[in-house]
Amino acid sequence: MIRNDTDYALRMVVYLAGRNPPGAATAELSAGLGVPHGFAQKILRRLAAAGILKVRLGRGGGFSLNRKPDRVSLREVIVAIQGPPRLNRCMAGPGACALQTSCKISASLKPIQRKLDAFLSGTSLSDILGRARPRRKAP
Amino acid sequence: MIRNDTDYALRMVVYLAGRNPPGAATAELSAGLGVPHGFAQKILRRLAAAGILKVRLGRGGGFSLNRKPDRVSLREVIVAIQGPPRLNRCMAGPGACALQTSCKISASLKPIQRKLDAFLSGTSLSDILGRARPRRKAP
DNA sequence: GTCGTCCTACTCGGATAAGGCTTGTCCGAGTCTAATCGG
DNA sequence: CCGATTAGACTCGGACAAGCCTTATCCGAGTAGGACGAC
Numbered sequence: 001m002i003r004n005d006t007d008y009a010l011r012m013v014v015y016l017a018g019r020n021p022p023g024a025a026t027a028e029l030s031a032g033l034g035v036p037h038g039f040a041q042k043i044l045r046r047l048a049a050a051g052i053l054k055v056r057l058g059r060g061g062g063f064s065l066n067r068k069p070d071r072v073s074l075r076e077v078i079v080a081i082q083g084p085p086r087l088n089r090c091m092a093g094p095g096a097c098a099l100q101t102s103c104k105i106s107a108s109l110k111p112i113q114r115k116l117d118a119f120l121s122g123t124s125l126s127d128i129l130g131r132a133r134p135r136r137k138a139p
Numbered sequence: 140m141i142r143n144d145t146d147y148a149l150r151m152v153v154y155l156a157g158r159n160p161p162g163a164a165t166a167e168l169s170a171g172l173g174v175p176h177g178f179a180q181k182i183l184r185r186l187a188a189a190g191i192l193k194v195r196l197g198r199g200g201g202f203s204l205n206r207k208p209d210r211v212s213l214r215e216v217i218v219a220i221q222g223p224p225r226l227n228r229c230m231a232g233p234g235a236c237a238l239q240t241s242c243k244i245s246a247s248l249k250p251i252q253r254k255l256d257a258f259l260s261g262t263s264l265s266d267i268l269g270r271a272r273p274r275r276k277a278p
Numbered sequence: 279g280t281c282g283t284c285c286t287a288c289t290c291g292g293a294t295a296a297g298g299c300t301t302g303t304c305c306g307a308g309t310c311t312a313a314t315c316g317g
Numbered sequence: 318c319c320g321a322t323t324a325g326a327c328t329c330g331g332a333c334a335a336g337c338c339t340t341a342t343c344c345g346a347g348t349a350g351g352a353c354g355a356c
Binding site: 061063 | 328
């Protein structure tokens with residue numbers, strides 16, 4: 001499940017993707033999106049460290065996207081904050097579960113885990129803003 | 140994400156589905172599947188309260204499936220222990236998120252949430268045991 | 279043989295607790311812009 | 318008019334703390350099966 005801080009991150013990143021002119025200080029992001037100021041700062045710094053955001057220091061500074069919105073995937077943002085999203089502990093790779101050889105549950109879960117990964121990797125900020133569609137057809 | 144206790148629940152339920160003759164005491168389930176005894180008891184009771192397991196009290200008693208393995212879905216087991224699995228808080232329904240009207244993230248997440256639900260609801264214990272395939276084709 | 283009693287194995291339901299993780303807060307230090315001031 | 322200084326706005330990085338949720342543990346009470354003994 002997507003954590004609260006990750007949700008904040010998504011909100012802020014999407015906001016930045018839609019903003020013109022690009023770039024905003026923590027105060028603007030925090031106030032407009034309901035994220036506590038100090039916490040927003042912490043999250044934004046992590047996003048910057050991951051290379052998703054670009055920092056401009058000093059007066060008039062703030063954060064902006066480091067790439068075009070269609071080059072930033074949902075998954076990337078999630079990974080930067082809470083690590084790879086997994087349905088199950090066992091999905092963390094070999095050795096994550098002692099019963100791995102005998103347990104058939106993780107094997108059954110793998111296909112949907114792969115779909116989830118594909119979806120999150122395949123959906124960009126542009127997709128969310130509605131400037132382009134996700135790969136799925138509209139009803 | 141599937142929690143540890145839910146994982147235990149799945150293991151035990153799948154074990155019971157595969158066991159012949161049906162039914163086992165907590166001690167057997169606990170020892171064979173690496174679940175702490177007292178904790179296993181607690182989890183099994185919740186599964187029984189949810190109608191997934193059947194209880195037989197007293198000496199020689201224990202737990203057994205209340206239905207045929209192909210009539211018990213993964214989702215049901217998960218819901219019994221940790222509630223409905225959600226990608227996001229916002230998926231909890233109307234009112235879960237204050238920004239719901241303006242936020243496009245949850246809207247984008249909904250399709251994959253639906254797929255996840257469909258998968259978990261559509262996969263039964265039999266599917267996991269390999270006695271029948273999930274609806275997806277084998278590679 | 280039959281009935282009743284007791285022992286033992288097992289679950290029920292809830293109280294209780296440790297620990298970790300999430301969710302924040304806060305602060306001194308560093309960085310940059312712009313305004314101000316002196317020449 | 319030009320350059321240097323200063324004030325202010327903003328981020329950096331990390332320490333620190335509250336609270337909740339997960340992950341258990343434990344125990345008295347209830348229930349059932351089987352053995353054993355009395356009749």
